[in-house]
Amino acid sequence: MELRIPLSEKNKKLLPVDFDRVLYCAPYDIGEDGKFLRDSYLAVSDTGIYILNEGKLTKTFKIADYDTFKAEVGVSCGILYGIPKGADESGAQIIVKYSSSHLARYAYIAKGCRFLVEGRKDRVVSEEYEKYCPKCGRALPGTRTCPRCAGKKEGLIHELFEMMSPYKPQLFVIFILMLLAALTTLLNPEIQKHLIDDVLRKEEGDIRLAMLCLGGMLAMSVGIAVVNLLKNYFCAKLGSVISMDLRKKLYSKIQLLSLSYVNERKPGDLMNRITRDTQRISDFMGDTFCNLFTVAIILICDVAYMLFLDTKLTLISMVFIPLSVFISIAFRHNIHRRFHMQWVKDDKINSDLRDVLSGMSVVKAYGKEEEESEHFNDTADDYAKTQRRNETFWAVFFPLMQFMMGVGIYLVTYFSGKSVLLGTKAPGELTQFVNYTSMMYMYVGWLSNMPRMLMNLVTSVERISDVMQQEPKIADSERAVEHKIKGNIEFRDVTFGYKTYEPILEHIDLKVKPGEMIGLVGASGAGKSTLINLIMHLYDVDDGELLVDGINIKDIKLANYHSQIGVVLQETFLFSGTILNNIRFARPEATTMEVIRAAKMANAHDFICKTPDGYNTYVGEKGYNLSGGERQRIAIARAILNDPRILILDEATASLDTESEYLIQTALNRLTEGKTTFAIAHRLSTLKNANRLVVIDGHGIAEVGSHNELMEKKGIYYGLVTAQLEMQGTPATEAIA
Amino acid sequence: MEEKEFDLAEMEKETEEMLKINLLDEKKAKFTRTEGGFLSLKTEEKDYPRVLAVRMFPFTDPDRYISIRTTGEHSKEIGIIEDMKSLSKEVREIIEEQLSLRYFTPVITGINSIKDEYGYAYFDVMTDRGRCRFAIHMGGSDVVHLTETRIIITDIDENRFEIPDILQLTPAERKKLDLFL
Numbered sequence A: 001m002e003l004r005i006p007l008s009e010k011n012k013k014l015l016p017v018d019f020d021r022v023l024y025c026a027p028y029d030i031g032e033d034g035k036f037l038r039d040s041y042l043a044v045s046d047t048g049i050y051i052l053n054e055g056k057l058t059k060t061f062k063i064a065d066y067d068t069f070k071a072e073v074g075v076s077c078g079i080l081y082g083i084p085k086g087a088d089e090s091g092a093q094i095i096v097k098y099s100s101s102h103l104a105r106y107a108y109i110a111k112g113c114r115f116l117v118e119g120r121k122d123r124v125v126s127e128e129y130e131k132y133c134p135k136c137g138r139a140l141p142g143t144r145t146c147p148r149c150a151g152k153k154e155g156l157i158h159e160l161f162e163m164m165s166p167y168k169p170q171l172f173v174i175f176i177l178m179l180l181a182a183l184t185t186l187l188n189p190e191i192q193k194h195l196i197d198d199v200l201r202k203e204e205g206d207i208r209l210a211m212l213c214l215g216g217m218l219a220m221s222v223g224i225a226v227v228n229l230l231k232n233y234f235c236a237k238l239g240s241v242i243s244m245d246l247r248k249k250l251y252s253k254i255q256l257l258s259l260s261y262v263n264e265r266k267p268g269d270l271m272n273r274i275t276r277d278t279q280r281i282s283d284f285m286g287d288t289f290c291n292l293f294t295v296a297i298i299l300i301c302d303v304a305y306m307l308f309l310d311t312k313l314t315l316i317s318m319v320f321i322p323l324s325v326f327i328s329i330a331f332r333h334n335i336h337r338r339f340h341m342q343w344v345k346d347d348k349i350n351s352d353l354r355d356v357l358s359g360m361s362v363v364k365a366y367g368k369e370e371e372e373s374e375h376f377n378d379t380a381d382d383y384a385k386t387q388r389r390n391e392t393f394w395a396v397f398f399p400l401m402q403f404m405m406g407v408g409i410y411l412v413t414y415f416s417g418k419s420v421l422l423g424t425k426a427p428g429e430l431t432q433f434v435n436y437t438s439m440m441y442m443y444v445g446w447l448s449n450m451p452r453m454l455m456n457l458v459t460s461v462e463r464i465s466d467v468m469q470q471e472p473k474i475a476d477s478e479r480a481v482e483h484k485i486k487g488n489i490e491f492r493d494v495t496f497g498y499k500t501y502e503p504i505l506e507h508i509d510l511k512v513k514p515g516e517m518i519g520l521v522g523a524s525g526a527g528k529s530t531l532i533n534l535i536m537h538l539y540d541v542d543d544g545e546l547l548v549d550g551i552n553i554k555d556i557k558l559a560n561y562h563s564q565i566g567v568v569l570q571e572t573f574l575f576s577g578t579i580l581n582n583i584r585f586a587r588p589e590a591t592t593m594e595v596i597r598a599a600k601m602a603n604a605h606d607f608i609c610k611t612p613d614g615y616n617t618y619v620g621e622k623g624y625n626l627s628g629g630e631r632q633r634i635a636i637a638r639a640i641l642n643d644p645r646i647l648i649l650d651e652a653t654a655s656l657d658t659e660s661e662y663l664i665q666t667a668l669n670r671l672t673e674g675k676t677t678f679a680i681a682h683r684l685s686t687l688k689n690a691n692r693l694v695v696i697d698g699h700g701i702a703e704v705g706s707h708n709e710l711m712e713k714k715g716i717y718y719g720l721v722t723a724q725l726e727m728q729g730t731p732a733t734e735a736i737a
Numbered sequence B: 001m002e003e004k005e006f007d008l009a010e011m012e013k014e015t016e017e018m019l020k021i022n023l024l025d026e027k028k029a030k031f032t033r034t035e036g037g038f039l040s041l042k043t044e045e046k047d048y049p050r051v052l053a054v055r056m057f058p059f060t061d062p063d064r065y066i067s068i069r070t071t072g073e074h075s076k077e078i079g080i081i082e083d084m085k086s087l088s089k090e091v092r093e094i095i096e097e098q099l100s101l102r103y104f105t106p107v108i109t110g111i112n113s114i115k116d117e118y119g120y121a122y123f124d125v126m127t128d129r130g131r132c133r134f135a136i137h138m139g140g141s142d143v144v145h146l147t148e149t150r151i152i153i154t155d156i157d158e159n160r161f162e163i164p165d166i167l168q169l170t171p172a173e174r175k176k177l178d179l180f181l
Helices: A009-014 A100-118 A147-151 A154-200 A207-256 A259-264 A267-309 A311-358 A360-365 A369-405 A407-422 A427-447 A450-468 A528-535 A558-562 A579-583 A592-601 A605-610 A628-642 A658-672 A707-713 A716-728 A732-736 B008-019 B089-102 B171-180
Strands: A022-027 A041-045 A048-053 A056-062 A066-073 A077-084 A093-099 A489-496 A505-512 A517-521 A543-548 A565-569 A646-650 A676-680 A692-697 A700-705 B029-033 B039-043 B051-055 B064-070 B077-083 B108-117 B120-127 B130-137 B143-145 B151-154 B160-163
Touching: A022 A100, A041 A100, A048 A093, A056 A093, A066 A100, A077 A100, A093 A100, A147 A450, A154 A207, A154 A267, A154 A427, A154 A450, A207 A267, A207 A450, A267 A311, A267 A427, A267 A450, A311 A360, A311 A369, A311 A407, A311 A427, A311 B171, A360 A369, A369 A407, A407 A427, A489 A528, A505 A528, A505 A700, A517 A528, A528 A646, A528 A676, A565 A628, A565 A658, A579 A592, A579 A628, A592 A605, A592 A628, A592 A658, A628 A658, A646 A658, A692 A707, A692 A716, A700 A707, A700 A716, A707 A716, B029 B089, B039 B051, B039 B077, B039 B089, B051 B089, B108 B160, B108 B171, B120 B160
Parallel strands: A517 A676, A517 A692, A565 A646, A646 A676
Antiparallel strands: A022 A041, A041 A048, A048 A056, A066 A077, A077 A093, A489 A505, A489 A543, A692 A700, B029 B039, B051 B064, B064 B077, B108 B120, B120 B130, B143 B151, B151 B160
16 A cells, blocks of 8 residues: 555645655545545655645644654544644544545554654555555455556466466467368358359259258358367366466465465455456356457458458448447446346345344244244345346347347348349349348457456456465565474564554563463453464564574574474364374374374373274364364374474363363373463463463553462452452452462 | 452442443533544543544434443443433534544435446445545445435445435436445
8 A cells, every 4th residue: 555645746845845755645535524625635754744635735743742643443434633742632633534545544654653753764664455546546356456457568468378378289279270160150151152143043953063052051060060069168178277277376375375465355355266266267268268269250251251242232231330339238238237136136135044044043032933034025026026127128128139239231131132133143142241241240249248358357367366476475584494493482572463553462572481381361352362373473573573592483484483383272173084184284294103192192082982983083074073172182182293392272271161171181281291382261270380471461461470479469460360260259369379 | 551459349330330321411521622623521520531422323313322432442431422402502513523523424415427347336426525436346235225215335445425315316316326226
């Protein structure tokens, strides 16, 4: 996202400083009266903030006068305000108000202003994508560059050829088939002409010639069918191979990309890119590409031959082409709208149905069956109505449109019919010409569809190449080394936020010794899991350093680092596969004996033996149903087998019954021995083995110490412990003692 | 950072307080507009340098049930203004000003054009806040019916636009909107 929007020369002159000194510049669009503003900007230099309001400099703020700047998010709008030095919130001053379109930009700018207040020299940059193309103003389909503007460059076409280049032999075959298809299609009317003029119209028709013509026509028809079949087959095959290739490449690329790229997008978006966009390319190859050259060749030859046969008549026959193109586009547009509406309503029925079916017990418990079915009937009726209307429209207008599309033929028939009557033209020639004309109209109609098809293709290609060109944010640097972790972890003034303008953790300082167990405590959303994500190196810190055994985590090879980390999460994810494969996930080369030992240490061996297929039991989405505790123990076995140096337990014992909690707790104790461990738990009793507890509150570390130290301190931790005990009904004093 | 001792009685009192519905009137609560354009509040118990005004029913009852809240991450309710009409003109104006800072939903009064192109629909409309162009996703749930005739449109930037009564639009305008109704 651009944080320094260039100003027009006129606006630049209004600024009291040179535009070169402006660090951030953004439009704002809501005036003090609440009306939309045009051409209004906020510009930030290293010393001041300047407000340009529709061609006038209206306000100037001196950065040195302020303590901080904040961007506050409202309901589809936001405000930027500053708090002057020494004042509390009552002194806060509104700087500008803007609509949702600028929310993110101002969040970054507010951070930039805070940097200036702190006297920092570095500038805030934003990796976020723009929503609209700054050049053409069109909405961007989740990509950095605009498919339309970029499409004019060589890049995209090049991209497409790149995608096709491994398939040159297939493309050559297809091209030959296209030529053949064009040739056979074009020759047919010519033979018909001979049949009519040289056989049928002759006083004494030559049966042999007639058979020859008919045979030729038959051969042509069969030929067209065979060639088209082959062509379509090869195109569809090529399309599916290309899309399969792309799908694989996309998938492995997405796996490589950092979590931040994946998390910034809606979950469906990346899925659509892997499935729908690649499908579109495949469809394009199958439906459009395979006919594209055929149609182009036919059309060119067709028109050329018509011109050769009768120039005047050809020009006459073309009179209605603009009309037919117009009708074809308008009709398609209309149909698209209608069926889009039908699709939306269909979607609504589906989601209503999903709602009710998944909430059936609630519907029944409150006795709302009648209302719900009435509601559903209404939606279904509505859908049926739309559908009926659309079908009627289709049935009535499609033939009408086809008639309109072909009006040129009537002109041709009229004029050449006249020539036939006058004897200047043979009837066969008439037929031939009419055939060529109808061919021309047919393919012109088809071609008018091209821009839309191409744009669809270009958008899909753009969305795919956007992923492919993405550099993983977390990647091995050149200096990256392999390192055998001892277990020292140190946070040095670490600041991090998923969106850089919104820090979750600020100024974290923490040193952890090898083998130490750290319990992370704090309210949900305080940043415990974020801290753990940083230790797992799923994200890079924004500021400060994270050191492992004194080495910056960025300088350790990712794969090497991750192979030495073990994770047990609240929701254990089991892959579709056997228990054996799931335990072996991190170390596929482990021997059977090692697996069994790990399972025993995880208290998992006994329940695995009870399942019908033992270690070969198929689990996962459609497999054998394991309880939460059992899944958890498999995850622990997985971690034990991997023998990690750093261990992460995120709510590993939450939502388990007491018995399995005991089993898991003992399994965990075996697992954590001698390993640097970070554990998150809401139930504080599960952290009693922790060497130290770290309380996270208000974006930072609020308290550090052992259980006893923190209890004596009577701070946040004390409050949390006593609150939990009160809720269990144990008098606080008793339990703590 | 709050560093207070845990006290069960205190906690229970807090919970009780959260249950209470505290209706504010001008006797109990003194609202003033700060110089910078925000709202501060003085109650019998406490001074608040800045408070927020939040609509509980922004669509159905925008002028009633205004929750007055503290700022910050753990925003708590101080009290409720049941009806803006019960307030004096001055106070009503400063609270309305706060609401206009927080809420921005232009009302569409006329439609110049709607063009759909490659998965997006581009609107060019007249609103009570002036002319506006924006784009929405096609096929999403960006157009929401509050009632049969009242709709809210959310654009790709998550700006919201309201059409209070589609029957007030001209037939030609309604036809342009047809696809989304």
